[in-house]
Amino acid sequence: MAATAQLAGRLAGAALRVALAAALALLLPAYRVYRLTASLLGALLHEDDVAGKVVLITGASSGIGEHLAYEYARRGAYLALVARREESLREVGDAAAALGSPGVLVTPADVSSPDDCRKFVDDTIRYFGRLDHLVNNAAIWQVGKFEEVTDVNHFRKLMDINFWGHVYPTRYAIPHLKKTHGRIVGVTSNSSYIFIPRNTFYNASKAAVLNFYDTLRMELAGDVAVTEVVPGVVESEITKGKMLTKDGAMAVDQAERDVRPSRLAQHCILQP
Structure with a gap:
């Protein structure tokens, strides 16, 4: 029985x-x-005319952030560009100015630092006098099976950048964005709901930030617009093999780079 x-x-x-x-x-x-x-x-x-508006972009030294800077520049926006690598960031700033941006502020900073985030928002306000768009884009990548990770604490940095690196700038920018009825643009990833093996922490970080923006949109309705950009695979340093290894070290994996599509997004969803 x-x-x-x-x-x-x-x-x-x-x-x-x-x-x-x-x-x-x-x-x-x-x-x-x-x-x-x-x-x-x-x-x-909800398409914005961004000519003359002030746009702050994190992770602007390469990849999606770099090309968003160029697109805003072509449309006549003032730019505040943020990333850790000052030399690369200044090159992007010069190119954006050549493409039509009437003013560019370059601010080297680490989005995982609350103090840095407060400073670059304050610097933007002091320099331009206002803020219309905050584009949170900075991210790093990880590859490796969870059970092969030598110490999970090595990946706190990934969550600090991929999740908290969106939260801190948003926190400090909201009072200024309310004054201009501005917009927050959060660049996330389809890895938030299409789960790719060996990206345990990366997938989790992207799901967390996507849910953060979904909730924030309801809370800020009528004051600040929230747009989520949810790309698939795009050409960037990530698809060129730059990642955190299972030991928590930043490295370029040539083999991983070679098996990934080198050009183009499989799909991209904009959720206003």
Whole structure:
């Protein structure tokens, strides 16, 4: 009797898992269609004329942040550019000015430091007198199976940059953005819901920051707009193999770089 009951329990559990998998297969594509449609409609309805506005971009020395700086510059925005590498940041600033930005402030800083974040927001206000867009973009990447990690504490830095590096600037910028009815743009990743093996901490950090912005949008409704940029694989230092290793060291993995697409986003969702 006990064996029969145990077998029946296992069969019931298996049937439940199959039913859940079937439901997800039906519902998840529809959910993604909804997100994409809502985001595109929202982008059309809420498109900003950014000429003459002040835009602060973190992680602006390369990759997505660099090219966002160029796009804002072409549209006539003033720029405050933030990253840790001053030389690369100044090169981006010079290029942005050449593309049409009427004024560029370069501020080397570490977004994982609350003091640095407070300072670069304050510097922006002192220099330009206002803030219209905050673009939180800075991030680092990690590759390696969770069980192979030698010490999980090595990856606190990743969460400090990928999550808290969005929270701190947002915290200090909100009072200024409320005055201009401005916008927060959070660059996250589709790794927040498409779970890639060997990216345990990276996936978790992106899911955390995506939920942060989803909640913040409700709290700031009517005062500050919130847009989430959710890219797939794009060409950047990350896809060129720059990452935290299982030992917590920053390195360039040539093999990992070679197996990743070197050009282009698989898809990008904008959620206004």
